[in-house]
Amino acid sequence: MDSAAPGRVIVLGSPPPGGRDLDLLVRSADRPPVEESLRAAGLDGDSDGFVLFKGGRAYAVELFGAETFLAPGALEPLFARALPLDGYERLARPAPPHALLILARLVMDEGGLRPKRQARLERILAEDPGAWEGGRAEAPAWGAERALALLARAARGEPRPLPARLRTAASRLRGRPRRGVLVALSGIDGAGKSSQARALAEAMADIGVSAEVVWNDLLGNRALAVVAALPKAMLALAGRRRGSMARFDEAPPKGEAGEASYTRRTWSTIVTVANALEQRVIAARALAQGGMVAFDRSPLDLAVRMQVLYRADVAMQRRLVAALAPRPDVAFLLDIPPEVSLARKDDIWSPEQLVEQAGLYRALAPQFGVTALDGQRPFAELAAEIARAAWRARRPV
Numbered sequence: 415m416d417s418a419a420p421g422r423v424i425v426l427g428s429p430p431p432g433g434r435d436l437d438l439l440v441r442s443a444d445r446p447p448v449e450e451s452l453r454a455a456g457l458d459g460d461s462d463g464f465v466l467f468k469g470g471r472a473y474a475v476e477l478f479g480a481e482t483f484l485a486p487g488a489l490e491p492l493f494a495r496a497l498p499l500d501g502y503e504r505l506a507r508p509a510p511p512h513a514l515l516i517l518a519r520l521v522m523d524e525g526g527l528r529p530k531r532q533a534r535l536e537r538i539l540a541e542d543p544g545a546w547e548g549g550r551a552e553a554p555a556w557g558a559e560r561a562l563a564l565l566a567r568a569a570r571g572e573p574r575p576l577p578a579r580l581r582t583a584a585s586r587l588r589g590r591p592r593r594g595v596l597v598a599l600s601g602i603d604g605a606g607k608s609s610q611a612r613a614l615a616e617a618m619a620d621i622g623v624s625a626e627v628v629w630n631d632l633l634g635n636r637a638l639a640v641v642a643a644l645p646k647a648m649l650a651l652a653g654r655r656r657g658s659m660a661r662f663d664e665a666p667p668k669g670e671a672g673e674a675s676y677t678r679r680t681w682s683t684i685v686t687v688a689n690a691l692e693q694r695v696i697a698a699r700a701l702a703q704g705g706m707v708a709f710d711r712s713p714l715d716l717a718v719r720m721q722v723l724y725r726a727d728v729a730m731q732r733r734l735v736a737a738l739a740p741r742p743d744v745a746f747l748l749d750i751p752p753e754v755s756l757a758r759k760d761d762i763w764s765p766e767q768l769v770e771q772a773g774l775y776r777a778l779a780p781q782f783g784v785t786a787l788d789g790q791r792p793f794a795e796l797a798a799e800i801a802r803a804a805w806r807a808r809r810p811v
Contacts, residue, residue, distance in 0.1 A: 416502045418451035419444045422493050425507050426478065426516060428534070429499055435474035435621060441493075442481055449477070458802050465621055465805055467798040472617040472805075488555040510538050511548030518549070518561040527568035535569060594701025595807045597800070598712030598742035598784070602771050604758035605748035605789045606796070611708040613797040614804060618706055623808070628696050630689065630711040682720050686731040689716050690738035697740040706804060713739040714747065714782040718774045722767060732781070743807040746800060747779045748789035 415423060415438075424439040440448055449459070452475060457464040463476040480489055496506035508516060517534055521527050527535070538545050546566070553559045567573075597614060599607040611627045618625035690713065697707050713735045720731050750758075752768035763771065779786050787796060 415448050415451050416505050418447045419504045420447065422496060422504050422506050423448065424480075424493065424496050425499065425505060429505075429507065435476065437476050437478065439478050439480050439483055439492075442479060445477060445479070458805065465802075467617060467801045467805075469794050470613045470617065470797040472620040472801060474621040484556060488552065491552070491555075509548075510542035510545040511552060513538050514545045514549040514565070515553060515556050515558050515562065518558055518565040519556075521565050521568060522561040527565070532569075535565075594697075594704050595706045595744065595804055596697050596701060596709065596740055596742045597706065597804045597807075598709040598714070598745040599748060599800075600712045600714040600746070600779075600784060601748035601750065601775065601789060602752065602755050602768055603763065604755035605750050606793070607710045607748060609793070610748065610797060610800055611710045613793075614706075614708050614801050617797065617801040618804070621805075623805075624705040625708060626705060627708045627710060628693075630693060630709060630715070682723070682731055683734070686716065686720060686734050687738065690735050694738065694740045701740075706808075708804075709742070712742060712745060712782075712784075714745070714775065714778060714784050717778055717782070718771055721774055722771055732778075736782075742783075744800075744803045745782065745784040746803075747775055747784045747786040748796070749776065749786045750789035754790065 419440070421441055421444045423444060426437040426439055427435070429436070438448070449464075452459060452464045455466070456468070457466045457475060459465065459475070463474055465475070466473045480493070483489070484492060492508060492512050495509040495512065497509060499505045499507060507513070514535075517531060517538065521531055524531070542548070549562055553562045597611075599611055601607055608627075608629065615625040615627050693709065693713070697709075701707060716739070717732050717735055749772075752765060752772050755768055756765065776786065787799065789796070
């Protein structure tokens with residue numbers, strides 16, 4: 415960016431490596447070459463910001479338009495008095511009085527002096543003890559008199575006045591909320607679903623996006639216990655063995671005559687409905703808050719499991735999954751050969767069952783809108799692709 419930008423670019427927050435991300439103030443004439451330099455460096459981005467996904471982690475760069483950040487009378491002194499960052503020609507940081515005014519605006523928007531903002535205030539005053547006086551002199555041109563006064567109150571440990579708290583709450587309501595994103599990872603055991611889900615959550619945390627990993631048992635969830643209580647009792651009274659309804663080691667062999675008993679067909683429907691509904695409930699909570707949910711096992715896994723366990727004609731169950739389960743915004747199949755699964759972990763499935771499952775995953779993935787990825791690719795490479803797709807799915811409501 416330093417070599418690409420025609421003019422000065424101001425780093426608003428802590429420059430690397432101190433900050434979690436990089437916030438830049440850029441004039442409109444300088445923005446196109448800066449954006450191009452970011453894309454050339456491998457960052458994904460649009461008008462809302464840029465992100466680099468690498469090594470299972472993430473780093474964000476956000477560009478703020480200088481002309482919308484400040485009035486012209488305040489903008490020119492900000493750029494003229496900015497202090498070049500060591501080792502750079504065009505990247506600069508605000509002079510201490512301007513850094514104090516920027517901090518004041520942040521604290522007013524956030525509603526309080528957080529620890530990291532307190533640390534920044536202390537650094538500003540250590541560099542320039544006269545920053546308060548300089549900030550007060552320029553606050554009228556910034557329209558920041560109230561913000562600076564609130565920062566001073568917070569620095570003294572005084573509570574914010576009620577009108578200020580109300581204005582902060584109203585400002586948050588006027589913000590651009592983002593819809594939540596549901597990411598689904600599927601595949602046979604050992605495909606790397608859990609590891610990739612954790613890597614996704616860590617990468618999102620790096621750039622300030624809340625992410626929750628949900629592991630779906632598919633056979634032993636709470637909703638299933640509630641829904642199944644009455645049918646189990648009725649089947650028990652009829653002399654049916656409960657264990658034959660959902661045990662992986664009692665699945666009938668593939669192609670066996672009389673494959674699907676009435677009990678198995680009924681139970682597979684109960685399992686499908688219970689799991690689909692629980693997935694919807696779990697996803698709704700986090701998605702309503704604009705966060706990200708990563709499903710370790712998804713509707714596709716449920717459809718495959720039903721076929722392997724119950725040997726029924728599960729077309730109806732697949733339709734139920736499509737109708738009742740939440741529809742992922744991003745869905746990937748981590749495709750690995752059965753022998754790789756057996757080498758990676760001790761499995762409850764026989765080699766024959768794993769072969770069958772792998773084939774079902776590949777066959778059913780297009781029906782569920784799932785993109786297949788080679789699960790044997792380097793871990794960090796896969797993590798970057800998954801995180802990039804999840805981040806792109808985040809859009810304002």
